Amino acid sequence: MRNAIRKKVETLFSSAGVSFVGNSPWDLKIKNDSFYERVAAKGSLGFGEAYMDGWFESEKLDQTIYKVVKAGLERKGGKSWRDLLLFVLSRLINQQDRSRAFEVGERHYDIGNDLFQEMLDPELVYSCAYWKKAKNLAEAQINKLDLICRKIKLKPGMKILDIGCGWGGFARYAAKRYGANVVGISVSKEQLSLATDLSKGLNIEYRLQDYRAVNESFDRIVSIGQMEHVGFKNYATYMKIAYRCLKEGGLFLLHTIGSNDTSRVGDAWIEKYIFPNSLLPSSAQLTKAAEKLFVLEDLQNFGSYYDQTLMAWYNNFEKSWKKLGSKYGERFYRMWKFYLLACAGAFRARKLQLWQFVFSKDMEGVYEGVR
Incomplete structure (x- = not known):
């Protein structure tokens, strides 16, 4: 046998x-x-x-x-037994409901700010960089932040909601370079603690808050690397909340990893060890959820840049391991290495994508896209 x-x-x-x-x-x-x-x-x-x-x-x-x-x-x-269990659970329960909303923050984003400070760029941007004309990771992340600001036609004094704000990289850039007033929400206590320290003196308010608890008006909304934690049962709710909170004539930019295939379950290893209750949406699921709410003004795919981003993160992680190793241990090292390199390989194979959707609400005139 x-x-x-x-x-x-x-x-x-x-x-x-x-x-x-x-x-x-x-x-x-x-x-x-x-x-x-x-x-x-x-x-x-x-x-x-x-x-x-x-x-x-x-x-x-x-x-x-x-x-x-x-x-x-x-x-x-x-299919393994865990794949089948995840499929059954996805049918029976909402694995990304309010009671589970903070689990990914506690189990992933709260691992340790020192780890992410060593691995990421200086602004701690934990999402795909935009490598067009960039010479290194720091430049590529600034390129991405500026691309987002230009896509949403950001102007001084505008009030922005940053859903899943992480360590505040986008919020700081939008406040410093474009004079925006930003509300950033996250489910990670550790992220917000460091983000607050890094953002002193800026017009930024950070909140430990689930997106479903937001109920106020904004000129612009951005969601950068948050949709992966929302779950297929909540896509329509997510879009409705964004619509409710966006002023007339406003723009909503959704930056998310996506799958070529529509699915109701994620990868079993990623679910268990890296991102609990996570699921990658398909483009069909997202556009369906936005129906009768938003106008889709622009869609850009630069998923091939995620391979390059992940390899840059991996190289930073490897270089800093001597500093981190005594705290995190050998099994964590192998787990984290597998996570970064497996994701890089999946993007290289074009199994996964990175999409930026720009949606508008009751906007008049022509939306001029930027790249």
Whole structure:
């Protein structure tokens, strides 16, 4: 039985051009023979856990994942028990309701500000950078922040709602460079603590608040890397709240990772170890949720830039590990490395996208898009 399982797993990976005995940098070196049964039984969850436990190595893990995703192994390998459980739960309960809204903040964004300060750019922007004409990560993130401000036609004195404001990178840029008044909301106490320290003297108000609790008017709304935590049962609610809070003639920019396929469940490993209660929307789900509310003025996809962004984050993480290692430990190191490189590989394979939607509410005239 064990030999049959091993042969099945080897054949599966071979179809993606990944060998267990080869010398290519993306080939796997197996350290524990239980790897095969674990992957056969638990799919992507078992694969990620096997790496965390040191059961295999890959010189270029990002390329391994790229090949695996490009070949569609997640569809060929069958469904694990956890995939099926997540599917059933998604049907029965709202996994992103108000009672669970703060869980992702506690389990991911509150991990430690020191980790993110070492990994991210100086403004702590934790979303895809815009690498057009940029020489490094810091420039690419400033490019992205300015692109957003130009897309929403930001002007001095405008009041902006920043849903999922993170460590305040966009809020500070909009306040400093465009003279905006910003309300930033987040479900992470640690994010807001540092954001407050970094934003002294600026017209920014930070709130520990779920988006469903907001009920006031804004000239502009931005949502940067927040939709991934909303869940398919709440997409329509999210859009209705944005519509309710946006003044007539206003613009709403939605920046989100997206999936090529409509789904009701996310990746089991990401769900368990990185982003609890997360789900990537499809473009069809988002435009459907916006129907009868907004006019879609502009849509841009620069998902290929996320590969470059993730690799920059990974390189920063690697360089700083000597400083961080004693606090976080070896298993965390392998988990975080798998997270960053697996995501880079998935974007490289164009399995995942990064979209910026610009929606308008009762706006007259022509919207002039910018790039």
